[in-house]
Amino acid sequence: MYQERPSRLGGAVVWTGDGSGRVLPDGCMDLLWNEGRLLVAGPDTRAYVTAGAPGSWTGLRFSPGSAPAFLGVPAHELRDRRVELSDLWPVSEVRRLRSRIAAAPDPATALEDLVLERAAPPDxxxxxxxxxxxxxxxxxxxxxxxxxxxxxxxxxxxxxxxxxxxxxxxxxxxxxxxxxxxxxxxxxxxxxxxxxxxxxxxxxxxxxxxxxxxxxxxxxxx
Incomplete structure (x- = not known):
């Protein structure tokens, strides 16, 4: 079952689900947590269809145009892609963040806190x-x-x-x-x-x- 709520980060949304379904283009990018993994969903130009993966998924969907400042990567490099955060950030840093989220009582809140700590002011x-x-x-x-x-x-x-x-x-x-x-x-x-x-x-x-x-x-x- 898919559920979402407004994030404390302006314009963003925090969501949980099983990772399955048809994801439509929306001008946004997501930071994802799934079974101990941190991933990034780049901007889609077409529907992204998935049957899901084991376990539950948690995501923070950035407002349009705001994710690249957080990630430090231009959006066009991630267009129509899903990549591990460790492909973009130092492996040691991502390992620390994964441990932090895994130990948290609520992964969604922990993921949101992580983003709030590093989010840049809106352009x-x-x-x-x-x-x-x-x-x-x-x-x-x-x-x-x-x-x-x-x-x-x-x-x-x-x-x-x-x-x-x-x-x-x-x-x-x-x-x-x-x-x-x-x-x-x-x-x-x-x-x-x-x-x-x-x-x-x-x-x-x-x-x-x-x-x-x-x-x-x-x-x-x-």
Whole structure:
């Protein structure tokens, strides 16, 4: 069973589950704990489907664009990947952190505490970028409003999100559509309200990014 709660780290979410299911792109990255292992889930450009692994999973899902400052690794290096934290940080340091979490009465709280101790202050430009794109603002207009050139915006997006701003906008649009459709809004209205040209455009994007039709996603509770 999957459960989540807001983290004490602004914009983040702490979750627990069995590690199985279809993980949809969301512009985020996760720090994961599973059976004595610390892993990082990089930013996805397509649905990540897994049958799960032995034992339970705990994760902290960073707000979009905030994980690279914590990890010290550009997001594009982890795009569509799951890696051991020891591949990114010194093995001795990761071993110490694993022991600390394993000894804690609640791994989720211990994982959250670890992140809170090392988290960097939020980047106001990245926050403004996500807010604008999530509201459906065009990428070019957003770049102008932020005082960034197209190339500079693309470089910053690769580092923060793992892909360019157009891909981020597309993923955020998908998330808006899923929220509307999940609330019972008819698909045609969902398409228009979330920024798609029409219902067919919505259907194509859902199939490409999520791997299955919208109706199947809703039936699965995603």
């Amino acid at each position: 106001p430009v990245l926050r403004a970028l996500v807010t604008a794109l999530d509201a459906g603002r065009p990428v070019a207009v957003t770049a102008d409003e932020l005082g960034l050139g197209a190339r500079q915006l693309h470089r910053r997006s690769l580092v923060a999100f793992g892909y360019g701003p157009k891909t981020l906008a597309r993923i955020l649009r998908l998330r808006r559509a899923l929220a509307l459709a999940g609330a019972g809004v008819p698909f045609a209205q969902t398409a228009v309200r979330s920024g798609f040209a029409d219902q067919a455009h919505l259907a194509r994007d859902v199939k490409e990014l999520a791997g299955v039709p919208l109706g199947r996603l809703l039936a699965a509770g995603l």
